[in-house]
Amino acid sequence: MLTRTSAFLALGAVVITALAGCTVPASPAHETPVASSAPAVPLADLDILEDPRSYVGESTAVLADRSLGTAPAPEQSLPVTVTSRDLDGETTVTVNSTERIVAMDIAGSIASTVAALGLGDKLVGRDISTTAPELADLPLVTSNGHTVNAEAILALRPDIVITDGTIGPIDVVLQLREAGVSVVFVENEPSLAGVGELARQVGETLGASDAGEALAETLDAEIQAKITEIAEIVPGGEPLRMLFLYLRGNSGIYYLFGGDSGADVLIESLGGIDVAAELGFEGQRPMTDEAMVAANPDLIFVMTAGIESVGGVDGLLQSKPAIGLTAAGQHRRFVDMADGDILSFGPRTAGVLDALARAVYAPE
Incomplete structure (x- = not known):
């Protein structure tokens, strides 16, 4: 059964209202850096910082391989009936065809999962966070x-729309159902465990349960292996105090991401202490000077377009002097990563962890 908790839908609505409504510029500055191959040097062979706290300067985390692979098309059994939970309550949806799929969420993880299952050629549209090379040309x-642009979706004549409630307005998404489109809401927990679970749900929705289970097992194994590899390079002593800061300077938005936001999972996987969660912050909270000073992070994660929107590190420290009072501000210790990658929690999660670990512990 595919269900979606009321609490997570409520959180998604808050995120949409507070964050996602901000315009993300489709400019060269927002484009994700591309590397051509997987990491050539294992983490253990890198020049690891003896004391990460003493390092001065910014660094960028870049996925070594941004592709989703070339999985063969799976066997499908259609029609399939699933149950999703949205603002209208529990709804039974029968999926008769998956020839034309739209998969969308705030992190781009659902479309990436569809592609990783071997059904990427059936995707006919993408959200702005879906940035994998194989899907970049989709409208x-x-x-x-x-x-959500309902007219743009309907113009693509989709058989099915798969989403999770993190983009909206939700009532617009539900209007697609009234227009005759099969709309399925899946659980998309921003966590490492959620990566495999999303693969299972998407596979079930598309009549490819076996492929979904196989993908989930593969992704879970890759993630656990990467966490083990990272743990072996984390220097001894007190863990780095880390913070995720969401920025949209053109809209005056500065948010701290705390527990249950996904940022906490990344930080813990990197061997750090999530200082926002330590302060008791859950989800997303507007940044205050008092909270920033109290958190006093050693390192701050930001999205690439976010730090660019405030004029880089110099602009951020000038506009928000309280950040300059922290250890991270004094050492200019900011790690940025492309918006469509850092919190995606999809098939490339192990690669995201690898890239962040390199930027934190072995910056170039």
Whole structure:
């Protein structure tokens, strides 16, 4: 059964209102850096910082391989009936065809999962966070950041729309169902365990349960192996105090991401202490000077477009002097990563962890 908790839908609505409505510029500055191959040097062979706290300067985490692979098309059994939970309550949906799929969420993880299952050629549109090379040429179905454009979706004549409630407005998404489109809401927990579970749910929705289970097992194994590899390079002593800061300077938005936001999972996997969660912050909270000073992070994670929107590190420290009072501000210790990658929690999660670990512990 595919269900979606009321609490997570409520959180998604808050995120959409507070964050996702902000325009993300489709400019060269927002483009994700591309590397051509997987990491050539294992983490253990890198020049690891003896004391990460003493390092001065910014660094960028870049996925070594941004592709989703070339999985063969799976065997499908259709029609399939699933149950999803949205703002209208529990709804039974029968999926008769998957020839034309739209998969969308705030992190781009659902479309990436569809592609990783071997059904990427059936995707006919993408959200702005879906940035994998294989899917980059698909037409956008979101506007003004993560706002759903119903007309753009209907123009693509989809058989099915798969989403999780993190982009909207939700009532617009539900209107697609009234227009005759099969709309399925899946659980998409921003966590490492959620990566495999999403693969299972998407596989079930598309009549490819066996492929979904196989993908989930593969991704779970890759993630656990990467966490083990990272743990072996984390220097001894007190863990780095880390913080995720969401920025949209053109809209005056500065948010701290705390527990249950996904940022906490990344930080823990990197051997750090999530200082926002330590302060008791859950989800997303507007940044205050008092909270920033109290957190006093050694290192701050930001999205690439976010730090660019405030004029880089110099602009951020000038506009928010309280950040300059922290250890991270004094050492200019900011790690940025492309918006469509850092919190995606999809098939490339192990690669995201690898890239972040390199930027934190072995910056070039």
